[in-house]
Amino acid sequence: MADFSFHHGGVSVPSLDEAITWYGDVLGFELEKRFYIEAARSHTAMVRKGPLRFELFEVEGAAxxxxxxxxxxxxxxxxxxxxxxxxxxxxxxxxxxxxxxxxxxxxxxxxxxxxxxxxxxxxxxxxxxxxxxxx
Missing domain, CATH: 3.10.180.10 (2,3-Dihydroxybiphenyl 1,2-Dioxygenase, domain 1)
Incomplete structure:
Protein backbone atom coordinates (compact mmCIF):
# COMPACT_ATOMS: atom_id res chain seq x y z
CA MET A 1 0.00 0.00 0.00
CA ALA A 2 1.31 3.46 -0.90
CA ASP A 3 2.26 5.66 2.04
CA PHE A 4 0.66 9.10 2.28
CA SER A 5 -0.27 11.78 4.78
CA PHE A 6 -2.74 14.66 4.95
CA HIS A 7 -1.53 17.85 3.24
CA HIS A 8 -4.38 20.38 3.18
CA GLY A 9 -8.10 21.09 2.88
CA GLY A 10 -9.54 23.67 0.53
CA VAL A 11 -12.54 25.95 0.22
CA SER A 12 -13.89 28.37 -2.35
CA VAL A 13 -14.64 31.87 -1.05
CA PRO A 14 -16.04 35.06 -2.59
CA SER A 15 -13.17 37.26 -1.31
CA LEU A 16 -9.65 35.92 -0.94
CA ASP A 17 -8.46 38.89 1.11
CA GLU A 18 -11.43 38.61 3.50
CA ALA A 19 -10.83 34.86 3.90
CA ILE A 20 -7.10 35.29 4.58
CA THR A 21 -7.97 37.81 7.28
CA TRP A 22 -10.75 35.62 8.75
CA TYR A 23 -8.62 32.45 8.90
CA GLY A 24 -5.85 34.49 10.52
CA ASP A 25 -7.93 36.45 13.04
CA VAL A 26 -10.33 33.66 14.05
CA LEU A 27 -8.25 30.47 13.73
CA GLY A 28 -4.65 31.71 13.81
CA PHE A 29 -3.58 30.64 10.31
CA GLU A 30 -0.80 32.62 8.62
CA LEU A 31 -0.43 33.30 4.91
CA GLU A 32 2.09 30.88 3.42
CA LYS A 33 1.80 31.89 -0.25
CA ARG A 34 -0.50 33.40 -2.88
CA PHE A 35 -0.72 32.30 -6.51
CA TYR A 36 -3.01 32.23 -9.54
CA ILE A 37 -4.36 29.01 -11.10
CA GLU A 38 -4.97 29.86 -14.74
CA ALA A 39 -7.01 26.74 -15.59
CA ALA A 40 -9.48 27.45 -12.76
CA ARG A 41 -9.31 31.27 -13.05
CA SER A 42 -8.62 31.26 -9.32
CA HIS A 43 -6.75 33.71 -7.15
CA THR A 44 -5.48 31.29 -4.52
CA ALA A 45 -3.77 31.36 -1.14
CA MET A 46 -2.31 28.69 1.10
CA VAL A 47 -2.62 29.48 4.79
CA ARG A 48 -0.87 27.50 7.48
CA LYS A 49 -1.03 26.87 11.22
CA GLY A 50 1.84 24.61 12.28
CA PRO A 51 1.54 21.46 10.15
CA LEU A 52 -2.06 22.31 9.08
CA ARG A 53 -2.68 23.93 5.71
CA PHE A 54 -5.82 25.33 4.14
CA GLU A 55 -6.12 26.37 0.49
CA LEU A 56 -8.45 29.27 -0.27
CA PHE A 57 -9.82 29.83 -3.78
CA GLU A 58 -11.42 33.02 -5.14
CA VAL A 59 -12.71 31.85 -8.52
CA GLU A 60 -13.92 34.35 -11.09
CA GLY A 61 -17.70 33.98 -11.59
CA ALA A 62 -18.16 31.32 -8.89
CA ALA A 63 -21.65 30.64 -7.50
Missing part, protein backbone atom coordinates in the same frame (compact mmCIF):
# COMPACT_ATOMS: atom_id res chain seq x y z
CA UNK A 64 -22.48 31.34 -3.85
CA UNK A 65 -22.55 28.48 -1.38
CA UNK A 66 -26.09 26.97 -1.43
CA UNK A 67 -28.06 27.50 1.78
CA UNK A 68 -28.34 23.74 2.44
CA UNK A 69 -24.53 23.49 2.59
CA UNK A 70 -24.45 25.93 5.54
CA UNK A 71 -26.20 23.65 8.07
CA UNK A 72 -24.46 20.35 9.03
CA UNK A 73 -27.50 17.99 9.15
CA UNK A 74 -28.87 19.33 5.83
CA UNK A 75 -25.43 19.30 4.22
CA UNK A 76 -25.16 15.54 4.81
CA UNK A 77 -28.21 15.04 2.59
CA UNK A 78 -26.14 16.02 -0.48
CA UNK A 79 -23.37 13.72 -1.69
CA UNK A 80 -19.84 15.06 -1.89
CA UNK A 81 -17.14 16.43 0.38
CA UNK A 82 -18.54 17.80 3.62
CA UNK A 83 -15.94 19.48 5.83
CA UNK A 84 -12.59 19.15 7.53
CA UNK A 85 -12.36 18.58 11.28
CA UNK A 86 -9.77 19.68 13.79
CA UNK A 87 -9.32 18.38 17.33
CA UNK A 88 -9.52 20.69 20.35
CA UNK A 89 -8.65 19.84 23.95
CA UNK A 90 -11.60 21.67 25.52
CA UNK A 91 -14.71 22.38 23.47
CA UNK A 92 -16.24 24.81 25.97
CA UNK A 93 -13.17 27.06 26.08
CA UNK A 94 -12.91 26.84 22.28
CA UNK A 95 -16.56 27.92 21.94
CA UNK A 96 -15.98 30.82 24.35
CA UNK A 97 -13.02 31.98 22.26
CA UNK A 98 -14.99 31.68 19.01
CA UNK A 99 -17.86 33.72 20.49
CA UNK A 100 -15.39 36.40 21.64
CA UNK A 101 -14.01 36.56 18.09
CA UNK A 102 -17.49 36.82 16.59
CA UNK A 103 -17.32 33.46 14.79
CA UNK A 104 -20.56 32.06 13.38
CA UNK A 105 -21.20 28.89 15.41
CA UNK A 106 -23.48 26.75 13.24
CA UNK A 107 -24.04 23.64 15.33
CA UNK A 108 -22.92 22.19 18.67
CA UNK A 109 -22.91 18.47 19.53
CA UNK A 110 -22.62 17.10 23.06
CA UNK A 111 -22.93 13.31 22.96
CA UNK A 112 -21.57 10.28 24.84
CA UNK A 113 -19.22 9.56 21.91
CA UNK A 114 -17.74 13.07 22.07
CA UNK A 115 -18.38 16.78 21.85
CA UNK A 116 -17.94 19.02 18.87
CA UNK A 117 -19.08 22.03 16.97
CA UNK A 118 -19.23 23.42 13.48
CA UNK A 119 -18.40 27.01 12.70
CA UNK A 120 -18.91 28.81 9.42
CA UNK A 121 -16.06 30.71 7.86
CA UNK A 122 -16.61 34.14 6.30
CA UNK A 123 -18.10 32.47 3.19
CA UNK A 124 -20.36 30.04 5.08
CA UNK A 125 -18.13 26.97 4.65
CA UNK A 126 -18.44 24.51 7.54
CA UNK A 127 -15.42 23.61 9.69
CA UNK A 128 -15.76 21.04 12.48
CA UNK A 129 -13.91 21.01 15.81
CA UNK A 130 -14.06 17.91 17.98
CA UNK A 131 -13.22 17.07 21.56
CA UNK A 132 -12.86 13.32 21.84
CA UNK A 133 -14.55 11.58 24.76
CA UNK A 134 -12.34 10.11 27.43
CA UNK A 135 -12.18 6.29 27.07
Missing amino acids: CLPEDRRHPPRDLQTHGNKHVAFQVDDLESFLTEMEQKGADVAFVVREAFGNGCFIRDCAGNLIEFVEEANP
Whole structure:
Protein backbone atom coordinates (compact mmCIF):
# COMPACT_ATOMS: atom_id res chain seq x y z
CA MET A 1 0.00 0.00 0.00
CA ALA A 2 1.31 3.46 -0.90
CA ASP A 3 2.26 5.66 2.04
CA PHE A 4 0.66 9.10 2.28
CA SER A 5 -0.27 11.78 4.78
CA PHE A 6 -2.74 14.66 4.95
CA HIS A 7 -1.53 17.85 3.24
CA HIS A 8 -4.38 20.38 3.18
CA GLY A 9 -8.10 21.09 2.88
CA GLY A 10 -9.54 23.67 0.53
CA VAL A 11 -12.54 25.95 0.22
CA SER A 12 -13.89 28.37 -2.35
CA VAL A 13 -14.64 31.87 -1.05
CA PRO A 14 -16.04 35.06 -2.59
CA SER A 15 -13.17 37.26 -1.31
CA LEU A 16 -9.65 35.92 -0.94
CA ASP A 17 -8.46 38.89 1.11
CA GLU A 18 -11.43 38.61 3.50
CA ALA A 19 -10.83 34.86 3.90
CA ILE A 20 -7.10 35.29 4.58
CA THR A 21 -7.97 37.81 7.28
CA TRP A 22 -10.75 35.62 8.75
CA TYR A 23 -8.62 32.45 8.90
CA GLY A 24 -5.85 34.49 10.52
CA ASP A 25 -7.93 36.45 13.04
CA VAL A 26 -10.33 33.66 14.05
CA LEU A 27 -8.25 30.47 13.73
CA GLY A 28 -4.65 31.71 13.81
CA PHE A 29 -3.58 30.64 10.31
CA GLU A 30 -0.80 32.62 8.62
CA LEU A 31 -0.43 33.30 4.91
CA GLU A 32 2.09 30.88 3.42
CA LYS A 33 1.80 31.89 -0.25
CA ARG A 34 -0.50 33.40 -2.88
CA PHE A 35 -0.72 32.30 -6.51
CA TYR A 36 -3.01 32.23 -9.54
CA ILE A 37 -4.36 29.01 -11.10
CA GLU A 38 -4.97 29.86 -14.74
CA ALA A 39 -7.01 26.74 -15.59
CA ALA A 40 -9.48 27.45 -12.76
CA ARG A 41 -9.31 31.27 -13.05
CA SER A 42 -8.62 31.26 -9.32
CA HIS A 43 -6.75 33.71 -7.15
CA THR A 44 -5.48 31.29 -4.52
CA ALA A 45 -3.77 31.36 -1.14
CA MET A 46 -2.31 28.69 1.10
CA VAL A 47 -2.62 29.48 4.79
CA ARG A 48 -0.87 27.50 7.48
CA LYS A 49 -1.03 26.87 11.22
CA GLY A 50 1.84 24.61 12.28
CA PRO A 51 1.54 21.46 10.15
CA LEU A 52 -2.06 22.31 9.08
CA ARG A 53 -2.68 23.93 5.71
CA PHE A 54 -5.82 25.33 4.14
CA GLU A 55 -6.12 26.37 0.49
CA LEU A 56 -8.45 29.27 -0.27
CA PHE A 57 -9.82 29.83 -3.78
CA GLU A 58 -11.42 33.02 -5.14
CA VAL A 59 -12.71 31.85 -8.52
CA GLU A 60 -13.92 34.35 -11.09
CA GLY A 61 -17.70 33.98 -11.59
CA ALA A 62 -18.16 31.32 -8.89
CA ALA A 63 -21.65 30.64 -7.50
CA CYS A 64 -22.48 31.34 -3.85
CA LEU A 65 -22.55 28.48 -1.38
CA PRO A 66 -26.09 26.97 -1.43
CA GLU A 67 -28.06 27.50 1.78
CA ASP A 68 -28.34 23.74 2.44
CA ARG A 69 -24.53 23.49 2.59
CA ARG A 70 -24.45 25.93 5.54
CA HIS A 71 -26.20 23.65 8.07
CA PRO A 72 -24.46 20.35 9.03
CA PRO A 73 -27.50 17.99 9.15
CA ARG A 74 -28.87 19.33 5.83
CA ASP A 75 -25.43 19.30 4.22
CA LEU A 76 -25.16 15.54 4.81
CA GLN A 77 -28.21 15.04 2.59
CA THR A 78 -26.14 16.02 -0.48
CA HIS A 79 -23.37 13.72 -1.69
CA GLY A 80 -19.84 15.06 -1.89
CA ASN A 81 -17.14 16.43 0.38
CA LYS A 82 -18.54 17.80 3.62
CA HIS A 83 -15.94 19.48 5.83
CA VAL A 84 -12.59 19.15 7.53
CA ALA A 85 -12.36 18.58 11.28
CA PHE A 86 -9.77 19.68 13.79
CA GLN A 87 -9.32 18.38 17.33
CA VAL A 88 -9.52 20.69 20.35
CA ASP A 89 -8.65 19.84 23.95
CA ASP A 90 -11.60 21.67 25.52
CA LEU A 91 -14.71 22.38 23.47
CA GLU A 92 -16.24 24.81 25.97
CA SER A 93 -13.17 27.06 26.08
CA PHE A 94 -12.91 26.84 22.28
CA LEU A 95 -16.56 27.92 21.94
CA THR A 96 -15.98 30.82 24.35
CA GLU A 97 -13.02 31.98 22.26
CA MET A 98 -14.99 31.68 19.01
CA GLU A 99 -17.86 33.72 20.49
CA GLN A 100 -15.39 36.40 21.64
CA LYS A 101 -14.01 36.56 18.09
CA GLY A 102 -17.49 36.82 16.59
CA ALA A 103 -17.32 33.46 14.79
CA ASP A 104 -20.56 32.06 13.38
CA VAL A 105 -21.20 28.89 15.41
CA ALA A 106 -23.48 26.75 13.24
CA PHE A 107 -24.04 23.64 15.33
CA VAL A 108 -22.92 22.19 18.67
CA VAL A 109 -22.91 18.47 19.53
CA ARG A 110 -22.62 17.10 23.06
CA GLU A 111 -22.93 13.31 22.96
CA ALA A 112 -21.57 10.28 24.84
CA PHE A 113 -19.22 9.56 21.91
CA GLY A 114 -17.74 13.07 22.07
CA ASN A 115 -18.38 16.78 21.85
CA GLY A 116 -17.94 19.02 18.87
CA CYS A 117 -19.08 22.03 16.97
CA PHE A 118 -19.23 23.42 13.48
CA ILE A 119 -18.40 27.01 12.70
CA ARG A 120 -18.91 28.81 9.42
CA ASP A 121 -16.06 30.71 7.86
CA CYS A 122 -16.61 34.14 6.30
CA ALA A 123 -18.10 32.47 3.19
CA GLY A 124 -20.36 30.04 5.08
CA ASN A 125 -18.13 26.97 4.65
CA LEU A 126 -18.44 24.51 7.54
CA ILE A 127 -15.42 23.61 9.69
CA GLU A 128 -15.76 21.04 12.48
CA PHE A 129 -13.91 21.01 15.81
CA VAL A 130 -14.06 17.91 17.98
CA GLU A 131 -13.22 17.07 21.56
CA GLU A 132 -12.86 13.32 21.84
CA ALA A 133 -14.55 11.58 24.76
CA ASN A 134 -12.34 10.11 27.43
CA PRO A 135 -12.18 6.29 27.07
